[in-house]
Amino acid sequence: MRLKLVPKNTSWDFFSRSKLWIGISIVLVVLSLLSFFIQSLNFGIDFRGGTSIRTESSEPIDVADYRSALSSLDLGDITISEVFDPNFADDQNVAMIRIQAQPGQEAATSTLVENSLQKLREVSEDIKFVSVESVGPKVSGELIKTAIIAVILAISAVLFYIWIRFEWQFAVGAISALIHDVILTIGIFSALQIKFDLAIIAAILTIVGYSLNDTVVVFDRVRENLRKFKKRSLVEVMNLSINETMSRTVMTSVTTLLALISLFILGGDVIRGFVFAMIWGVVVGTYSSIFIASAILLWTGVKRDWSKPNAEAGTQVPQ
């Protein structure tokens, strides 16, 4: 007996409710943007500058004690949070401390780190710093710029590729789905205030790749079926194509999610945010390639007969 996640021959109608799906997506996009503009993102030091210290101690952590210990150093804005992870040993208590960029300085001086360690020793004797990362405002500014350029470049490059391999309508559909995915990912990071650092940009670019992967597979089938069934309406052909590729879409999403979820649970807290972004991206990307990319392709319409020259070009009256 084979495991079948999708019945053998499906003929679900994906477009009867397409207005509803598009509506839901628009609402989510607007909510994401609102959240982004109202509470912004919880930028990590990569983008904001500052120092991030990971501490480890055998004694339980009291965030308030840590804070009062550090307050005498007059370091400005400090965020302290305890980290929990199933991989930690019983006496392994981990906290992340983030200190804002000090005015007039690039990377943190050794004295800042030294002083903080001394102050924290008063609270928790065996505390040690397992990692210290410090990024100056100069570099963090550049990192933001490079990250935005990278995302825009990636999107334009694939836009161009799809335009060449398919038709411009396909490119518009795919890119809308892509932008939708990127905005929703930024939205959830803003809404839940998960730390947004360089690795998340890598995750977003992977989502870009994955979401396209999915969209392209559906579009490839649409292109093939458009040639095969010249008489059927576009809606029919698209429904058929999505149904035909449904099994593959679900299989690939499930295997990828299986791998990602095991990484999410077991891979440690350092990359949890990164993996979360990817899981979210796979789910949203799968959804968007079916409900967004295809719906937009349906709306923009597509040239049916691929073998003959453009019909419009022939009807033009010479001046």
Add this chain to the structure above:
Amino acid sequence: MLQIALWKRLVIWFLCIGGLLLALPNAFYSRVESFNDAKLTSETAEGWPSFLPSSLVNLGLDLRGGAHLLAEVQVADVYEQRMAALWPEVRDLLRNERAKVGTIRLQKGEPNELKIKLSKPEAINDAVKLVETLAKPVSSIGSVGKLDLEVIGENSDLIVRLSEAERRATDDRTMQQALEIIRRRIDEVGTREPTIQRQGTERILIQVPGIGSASELKQLIGTTAQLTFQPVIAARVNSDSIAGSGEELLPSLENPSEFYLLDAGAVVTGEELVDAQPSFDQNGRPAVNFRFNPSGARKFGDYTAENIGNPFAIVLDNEVISAPTIQSHIPGGSGIITGSFTIEESTELAVLLRAGALPAGLLFLEERTIGPELGADSIRAGKIACVVAFGAVLIFMAASYGLFGLFANVALLLNVGLIFGLLSGIGATLTLPGIAGIVLTIGMAVDANVLIFERIREELVSAKGPARAIELGYEKAMSAILDANVTTFIAAVILFVMGSGPVRGFSITLGLGIITSVFTAIFVTRLLVVMWFERRRPKTIEV
């Protein structure tokens, strides 16, 4: 139908076996690592067969622990030094022509230029011509025929600065020198595989695995270990003495409340040192012996001959180490630095001097320290996650596609082997996001196979016989596989170009993963399916 030429089969197997052989050393990481270390120091290394490949995947700092620094070289420092050194020459030249240009006075101006006031403004053009004779051609490719100085007359002010071409040439030299000096200092400590790279025009990336912290690394590099020998104008003054133009006020190393007023133009700098050794002075106190190169020796000799009885200062990092009085002409170009050093301090100072001074200051823009425990934890967690992800995907594929699923699983295992093989082959670095990239690849690698298998299923429905269905399945799935993977690959390439550090590590595993997964899906599983089909010749197949 369903035929693969023998040579193609051989190539496919050859690539697989080659890739796995390259990956093999990583399975015995610590053994091969100690083997490689032993090979570096002696010919007789044991523990690993020498006919097997022995290159390993480099572990990134986030996995191994160590320190990372991004430093910006303050290239403009050099302009300032050049101008300070030029001043005596300009001064002497103009003084000799006093009748024509009148008296001169050095004004406070931008640090990277000399601003000289003439008492006869009408002679400014003559003065410009005079000073221009000091300019030499720029010695770098691409600026042939250009001069190194730019001399401008503004009313009664004469402004001398480095020309644009010379500044570019100087920047380049400064960077190369800084890189070389940093490399030598890190090598003196003998750590394993440090990365010292130039980034952009003015930055240097330094990564040293295994070092305790970034501040330790900074100390090692020495923010500015600049050694100069400067004439003393006034010794033992207090901190509120005012330094005129061309002079500077520096504290004493032994007694920070004691200051020296020095001529800013150095007689000789540490760049002209050829050797420095820890030693002892005649009273048995720790000291450092040094020797200059011929040009340094000449300058030092001339100066000491002319200034017997005057004090001169040995300055390290803007602190006066000592200011001995010149007893006699010192012709040989060697000398001794004494101060109240401990033996450790004199040894350290000798090392610093020997490695040479950094030509300009460093500003640290980014620093990261990752403890080895954290790296070890990440590797452990990554391994467990990989194994579980693997198991889940293998079971899922077998349950969904039966025998074909097993073929895909063989390809998947091979795939991860090949990724490691390629990573070691090209000497890439594995980072924590890189491990995530591998796990993601495990999930996505099956995609190409899934596309093919689903297609075969569909083609089976049209009932053209299993052989034809398999052939059509591969044929028709190809365009989707190609388009889907090219788009992801584009994202990986952009990440590689724009990203840095861990992100770049991720893009490498993702990109390699795409290549190997396409290879294993369209060549390896196909070969497996064809071989199985040839042996069994089934009338019907179930995918």
